[in-house]
Amino acid sequence: MRLEVAxxxxxxxxxxxxxxxxxxxxxxxxxxxxxxxxxDSHFSDxxxxxxxxxxxxxxxxxxxxxEPRWKVAGPGGVxxxxxxxxxxxxxxRTHRLAGVAVIEVSEPVPGExxxxxxxxxDMAGPGAAFSPFGQTLNxxxxxxxxxxxxxxxxxRPKDVLGGSQEAFDYNRAITRAATRIAAHxxxxxxxxxxDEVETFDLAPCAPDLPRVVCTYHYQGPxxxxxxxxxxxxxxxxxxxxxxxxxxxxxxxxxxxxxxQNNDALLQLCRHHGRDVNFVGCILFGDTSPSRxxxxxxxxxxxxxxxxxxxxxxxVLGINGSNLAVDTMLxxxxxxxxxxxxxxxxLDVGYxxxxxxxxxxxxxxxxxxxxxxxxxxxxxPRMDKLIGGERxxxxxxDPRGELTVPMRYVHSSCSxxxxxxxxxxxE
Amino acid sequence: MGPAVALQQALGDxxxxxxxxxxxxxxxxERSGAVDEILxxxxxxxxxxxxxxxxxxxxxxxxxxxxxxxxxxxxxGITVVSGMHPDNPGAELYRTRVYLASTRDSAAGMxxxxxxxxxxxxxxxxxxxxxxxxxxxxxxxxxxxxLVAEQSAAxxxxxxxxxxxxxxxxxxxxxxxxYSRVDPAPPLKNVAQARIxxxxxxxxxxxxxxxxxxxxxxxxxxxxxxxxxxxLEPDRWESIHGGFDTTNVNNDPDxxxxxxxxxxxxRDGVLGELHDQFYTTVGNTSAIPTMRKFAREIxxxxxxxxxxxxxxxxx
Numbered sequence: 001m002r003l004e005v006a007x008x009x010x011x012x013x014x015x016x017x018x019x020x021x022x023x024x025x026x027x028x029x030x031x032x033x034x035x036x037x038x039x040d041s042h043f044s045d046x047x048x049x050x051x052x053x054x055x056x057x058x059x060x061x062x063x064x065x066x067e068p069r070w071k072v073a074g075p076g077g078v079x080x081x082x083x084x085x086x087x088x089x090x091x092x093r094t095h096r097l098a099g100v101a102v103i104e105v106s107e108p109v110p111g112e113x114x115x116x117x118x119x120x121x122d123m124a125g126p127g128a129a130f131s132p133f134g135q136t137l138n139x140x141x142x143x144x145x146x147x148x149x150x151x152x153x154x155x156r157p158k159d160v161l162g163g164s165q166e167a168f169d170y171n172r173a174i175t176r177a178a179t180r181i182a183a184h185x186x187x188x189x190x191x192x193x194x195d196e197v198e199t200f201d202l203a204p205c206a207p208d209l210p211r212v213v214c215t216y217h218y219q220g221p222x223x224x225x226x227x228x229x230x231x232x233x234x235x236x237x238x239x240x241x242x243x244x245x246x247x248x249x250x251x252x253x254x255x256x257x258x259x260q261n262n263d264a265l266l267q268l269c270r271h272h273g274r275d276v277n278f279v280g281c282i283l284f285g286d287t288s289p290s291r292x293x294x295x296x297x298x299x300x301x302x303x304x305x306x307x308x309x310x311x312x313x314x315v316l317g318i319n320g321s322n323l324a325v326d327t328m329l330x331x332x333x334x335x336x337x338x339x340x341x342x343x344x345x346l347d348v349g350y351x352x353x354x355x356x357x358x359x360x361x362x363x364x365x366x367x368x369x370x371x372x373x374x375x376x377x378x379x380p381r382m383d384k385l386i387g388g389e390r391x392x393x394x395x396x397d398p399r400g401e402l403t404v405p406m407r408y409v410h411s412s413c414s415x416x417x418x419x420x421x422x423x424x425x426e
Numbered sequence: 427m428g429p430a431v432a433l434q435q436a437l438g439d440x441x442x443x444x445x446x447x448x449x450x451x452x453x454x455x456e457r458s459g460a461v462d463e464i465l466x467x468x469x470x471x472x473x474x475x476x477x478x479x480x481x482x483x484x485x486x487x488x489x490x491x492x493x494x495x496x497x498x499x500x501x502x503g504i505t506v507v508s509g510m511h512p513d514n515p516g517a518e519l520y521r522t523r524v525y526l527a528s529t530r531d532s533a534a535g536m537x538x539x540x541x542x543x544x545x546x547x548x549x550x551x552x553x554x555x556x557x558x559x560x561x562x563x564x565x566x567x568x569x570x571x572x573l574v575a576e577q578s579a580a581x582x583x584x585x586x587x588x589x590x591x592x593x594x595x596x597x598x599x600x601x602x603x604x605y606s607r608v609d610p611a612p613p614l615k616n617v618a619q620a621r622i623x624x625x626x627x628x629x630x631x632x633x634x635x636x637x638x639x640x641x642x643x644x645x646x647x648x649x650x651x652x653x654x655x656x657x658l659e660p661d662r663w664e665s666i667h668g669g670f671d672t673t674n675v676n677n678d679p680d681x682x683x684x685x686x687x688x689x690x691x692x693r694d695g696v697l698g699e700l701h702d703q704f705y706t707t708v709g710n711t712s713a714i715p716t717m718r719k720f721a722r723e724i725x726x727x728x729x730x731x732x733x734x735x736x737x738x739x740x741x
Contacts, residue, residue, distance in 0.1 A: 129574075263581075267583075271584055276584070276587075312590070312591035340587070341590075342590060345600070347570070349568075354568070355714075365602070367598045368582045369579075375572055420574050421575075422573050422574070422579070422599065423600070426566070426571060
């Protein structure tokens with residue numbers, strides 16, 4: 001499966017009369033994109049805003065972020081299940097607008113779970129360094145629901161964790177709109193020469209290289225457009241992630257952009273044939289309230305890794321909830337089968353008495369830490385505010401100085417491998 | 427004298443042991459003002475560094491070393507180092523304030539303990555930046571330093587994985603904690619004669635939460651009389667736990683703290699007697715040392731009340 005990813009470096013983002021890519025500047029026709037979004041009856045309106053590095057801009061109520069990509073050759077299309085047919089992707093040639101991000105913004109709708117939902121993105125000051133999107137040229141889409149979609153007298157959802165079906169459907173419509181916009185923007189590159197082309201092809205390689213699998217505790221709601229639960233795992237090729245088959249948002253912990261650019265998958269592809277033989281990616285994860293369900297998941301991951309002949313596994317784990325047990329059991333089972341593991345992991349410790357693990361197994365002896373979730377960060381006042389007038393977790397002036405835990409900073413706690421933030425434990 | 431001979435050897439010519447203070451564990455822990463006395467003796471020698479222990483697994487010794495070091499550091503402003511086994515209660519109390527070399531559990535580890543303590547003392551005195559607890563051999567202090575790495579997490583992880591898979595040495599950035607194991611008590615010989623207590627970490631409290639038990643990060647445990655009660659009725663009891671959907675428990679709090687079922691067993695003679703105090707807390711996002719403290723305090727009360735066994739429920 002051979003995929004060429006052609007990158008078009010975008011150095012500026014502006015509004016203009018016609019959507020086009022011209023001399024490393026992406027021009028966006030506001031009215032055209034607005035009309036595209038409003039084809040979907042879920043929305044009464046959508047505001048388009050630009051948020052560029054260095055600007056005194058704060059975005060609140062951020063949701064998923066996607067990178068503009070468009071497939072110019074090969075089967076299927078980008079964002080299968082949302083923009084294209086839900087058929088296999090990962091071959092041919094895909095264009096990407098490097099340095100551009102499309103950010104969904106929406107205030108919580110009735111019936112939507114709001115705990116953990118706070119996501120703040122500053123384009124200047126220290127906040128810009130804590131979020132990966134403080135350094136990208138951002139097009140923010142602020143969605144407004146159609147009147148009547150959420151009647152005031154609707155009953156409260158029984159499932160506090162999952163929220164109502166209506167809220168889920170509305171947020172899926174947002175995802176569909178954002179991926180359509182992203183695809184549309186990347187189409188502007190079709191006849192242009194790229195700045196860089198990288199080829200991803202897990203070709204057969206020397207038999208003495210260690211066979212490595214990426215076991216990815218997946219927090220994304222969608223795979224090929226389908227909301228999935230993966231108690232038995234799913235095998236994907238890294239190229240499928242690069243083409244946008246893994247879509248969805250989960251607070252600071254994951255977004256689509258960083259699976260289109262998943263750094264663990266990218267690095268393993270780049271090391272393939274050099275010092276590893278990268279055999280594929282196992283996605284796994286499910287809500288697992290009982291011990292038996294957790295053991296089933298851990299065992300399934302290890303079994304699948306063994307069937308792939310893996311000798312080593314790079315584990316993208318989840319910490320900070322009961323899902324941490326599933327990550328640790330997967331590691332334990334892999335090690336028990338002789339598959340060596342390394343874990344990318346977030347510190348969820350709160351204070352000196354807390355070692356930072358919900359659960360730990362002695363086999364997890366090789367951990368790379370992506371920083372501390374509850375580290376307080378102070379964000380100075382910003383001039384412009386996008387995304388509403390109120391924070392979810394506080395009555396404070398959302399434009400003003402805020403001190404928040406790191407997990408409120410957009411995409412700051414991801415397990416997708418890109419983060420350079422880390423914690424040293426003394 | 428004592429370990430000071432070997433300590434001097436470990437220090438080499440970079441430091442000199444000027445005096446040794448010694449005292450009994452019980453004296454140091456039980457006699458009020460004992461630490462003041464020792465501190466005064468230490469201050470009289472005007473040392474640059476105080477090395478206390480190693481205490482290995484001896485609890486009272488560890489507590490005395492920790493208390494003395496903490497005070498010497500704060501009040502005399504000198505470098506302090508102790509050494510003990512990670513399970514020593516002194517480690518739990520003092521590791522965040524005092525560097526403690528991680529030692530074996532008995533004096534069989536004396537030589538290596540003193541070497542580690544000497545190394546730490548010299549480095550700290552010289553103001554050198556310490557490496558990780560694993561590299562330097564001290565008990566993790568719990569302090570976190572936030573950094574930006576040169577490489578992404580994925581780059582570091584792939585490098586570490588290649589090393590681990592090919593049998594080369596590798597170093598974790600973060601060591602998993604070792605949890606101490608508790609051996610279960612032997613089973614009750616005769617439950618029909620036993621006094622049983624009900625404990626829950628599921629946040630069950632009288633409705634309205636009059637004593638303000640926290641929904642997460644609980645700072646206390648509470649007890650309520652259940653004498654004469656057969657049932658935790660939903661209009662009088664509730665769970666304020668903040669870590670799960672409490673709907674089902676709040677429809678019937680016995681689902682979390684099964685008083686109704688225990689009363690039936692009591693009436694049928696399956697268990698001897700239900701203790702008339704119900705113990706409750708919240709086990710959501712709690713730090714282990716806090717929970718261990720709760721457990722010790724509750725267990726002491728239960729022993730005094732001659733409770734033989736416990737039904738412990740959680741969420």
